[in-house]
Amino acid sequence: MPLFVNRDQVFAHQVHLLEHKLRAKEERILELETETAILNVRLAESLAKLQEEKDSKASNPPQVENKITRSSIAKLISEVQTLKQCLSELFAVYVSFATELEEKSKQLQENVEQQRCYSLKECGQDTVENLQARLTTLERSLAEERDRCGAERQRRKELHNTLVELRGNIRVHCRVRPLLPFDHVQSSPSGWGPASSEQVIHAISDDTVVVNCMKPGVPALNKMFEFERVHGPEDSQEAVFEEVKPLLTSLLDGYNVCIMAYGQTGSGKTYTMTGSPELNEPSGLQQGIIVKASEEIFRLISEKPSASHALEMSVMEVYNNDVLDLLAKDAGQRREKVTMSPGSCQVASLTQEPVCDACEVMQIMSRVLRLRAHCPTLVHTDSSRSHLIVTLTISSKNPNAQALARRLQSAKKSMQHSAQKESWSPKSRRANAAVRNSPEDGFQSPASSPSLSPCASPRLGTSQMPFQTKLQLVDLAGSECVDMTGVSGGALWEVSCINRSLSALSDVLGALAEQRPHVPYRNSKLTHLLQDAIGGDAKLLVMLCVSPTQRFITESLQTLSFGARARQVHRDPVRKKSNTLKVK
Numbered sequence: 001m002p003l004f005v006n007r008d009q010v011f012a013h014q015v016h017l018l019e020h021k022l023r024a025k026e027e028r029i030l031e032l033e034t035e036t037a038i039l040n041v042r043l044a045e046s047l048a049k050l051q052e053e054k055d056s057k058a059s060n061p062p063q064v065e066n067k068i069t070r071s072s073i074a075k076l077i078s079e080v081q082t083l084k085q086c087l088s089e090l091f092a093v094y095v096s097f098a099t100e101l102e103e104k105s106k107q108l109q110e111n112v113e114q115q116r117c118y119s120l121k122e123c124g125q126d127t128v129e130n131l132q133a134r135l136t137t138l139e140r141s142l143a144e145e146r147d148r149c150g151a152e153r154q155r156r157k158e159l160h161n162t163l164v165e166l167r168g169n170i171r172v173h174c175r176v177r178p179l180l181p182f183d184h185v186q187s188s189p190s191g192w193g194p195a196s197s198e199q200v201i202h203a204i205s206d207d208t209v210v211v212n213c214m215k216p217g218v219p220a221l222n223k224m225f226e227f228e229r230v231h232g233p234e235d236s237q238e239a240v241f242e243e244v245k246p247l248l249t250s251l252l253d254g255y256n257v258c259i260m261a262y263g264q265t266g267s268g269k270t271y272t273m274t275g276s277p278e279l280n281e282p283s284g285l286q287q288g289i290i291v292k293a294s295e296e297i298f299r300l301i302s303e304k305p306s307a308s309h310a311l312e313m314s315v316m317e318v319y320n321n322d323v324l325d326l327l328a329k330d331a332g333q334r335r336e337k338v339t340m341s342p343g344s345c346q347v348a349s350l351t352q353e354p355v356c357d358a359c360e361v362m363q364i365m366s367r368v369l370r371l372r373a374h375c376p377t378l379v380h381t382d383s384s385r386s387h388l389i390v391t392l393t394i395s396s397k398n399p400n401a402q403a404l405a406r407r408l409q410s411a412k413k414s415m416q417h418s419a420q421k422e423s424w425s426p427k428s429r430r431a432n433a434a435v436r437n438s439p440e441d442g443f444q445s446p447a448s449s450p451s452l453s454p455c456a457s458p459r460l461g462t463s464q465m466p467f468q469t470k471l472q473l474v475d476l477a478g479s480e481c482v483d484m485t486g487v488s489g490g491a492l493w494e495v496s497c498i499n500r501s502l503s504a505l506s507d508v509l510g511a512l513a514e515q516r517p518h519v520p521y522r523n524s525k526l527t528h529l530l531q532d533a534i535g536g537d538a539k540l541l542v543m544l545c546v547s548p549t550q551r552f553i554t555e556s557l558q559t560l561s562f563g564a565r566a567r568q569v570h571r572d573p574v575r576k577k578s579n580t581l582k583v584k
């Protein structure tokens, strides 16, 4: 028995045997056919002979010959019978052989078919197995690449953050909100049709956003913007906050922090900063940065009980270029207009409410959001008409060493700043003289120093006054195009004030980015109030909010360009730091 290596060999052997059998049968058929032919010939000869004898007997029939003829006829008949039997036998053999052949052929065909299916299956299995193996390898290397890429991105992020710290850059995050029912407008006064609800702004990675508009009849647009972090429509409030959270730890290390939401009307600034109207919903899923940040601050504070911290909250809005105190308790007055302290960017007599936990912050927010100026527009039903500034002031009796060092550095910087201004401002010359003559440590910050409370007396020394840092959370009013929002009458003045203050903010960033000697902070109340946050050494994060649709493409591009410009601002060049050392 041959030893077969695989099925192919078994199959080939079977075919070979069958072919051999077939050949033998064919040879046998040939033999039988030859025999039949010979018998036929012999039969024909016998018949012819018989006919001849018949004919001669008819002409001359002898008696003896008659006998012979009869016997030969009998013999011939028996021969014919034998021949017939042979033929019928041959036919039977032939039929059985034909049947057998047919069966064998059928079997062979089945075998071939089976073998073909088997080979295909085996081959297919092989291919699938190969592909699976390759897929696994590819998946493994993809996972490795992803890990490497993640680690690289993390490293890049850390390096970038260090660079941002060193250069005093403004951090810029961007959030592209999801498509919402009010995006699917049928038409608007400016004639935009339903197609304008098409999504043209996409967050393509966690740091890149793309504006891509390839609509026929409109100039093709494909622009890419990079920011520190880009959030897509699917990102939750929690995910957005997670990226902001690390900044808050700086508050206990002596830094002031400001988080500001910027964007066109309806782009999701209020949603991002304050959350949905259901502020008190238990899951907290919809809460915005303000409540989540206060929760985080209280958590950080609870980790450092020895520092004995206290928190105060103030809320103001800049409405029609007036500053209003939203926590003022004046019974008759809905919102109280307040004035800026002379010679500083702080607000005099701003109400400060102590807060003990995030719930209190939440309650205050619910209260002030009802007071804040808002009205329905054609873009959405609850448009804010003012800039909202929420300030959380953290006082600490026992700040850590890093916070103290930071305060010292900040005070030195303020002194240097004042010294620079001395030549042109007699008022600041007097203030600086007072600072230098400070009885405590010689580094009493002026009122504009970011590390001091707005209500702290500039005459108190560091040991008499609690150490304070501020978290400012700003929900700016949205830039808007009257054509789209459809506002009219008195509301037009609101729009003009909003747009003017936002353009003043843009001018300030432009001046800072180009390092111009004069920065026009005082062109609007908004920039004046935020001067320390924007131009000082507070850590500033701008959260750009963007609508994804083509309808708002012009405003979105303006928002993204604003963010790109903000990223160019280096507020604390290294050169200035070396000068600071000389002051000592």
Ligand SMILES: Nc1ncnc2c1ncn2[C@@H]1O[C@H](COP(=O)(O)OP(=O)(O)OP(=O)(O)O)[C@@H](O)[C@H]1O
Pocket: 176, 177, 178, 180, 263, 264, 265, 266, 267, 268, 269, 270, 271, 272, 276, 380, 382, 383, 384, 385, 476, 477, 478, 479, 545
């Ligand atoms: N990421 C989001 N997910 C779900 N809904 C959102 C999101 N962003 C915004 N919205 C919804 O879109 C609507 C407009 O958002 P929001 O009020 O925050 O806009 P805005 O930029 O503050 O506008 P304005 O400047 O006019 O006040 C709201 O109903 C809000 O709930």
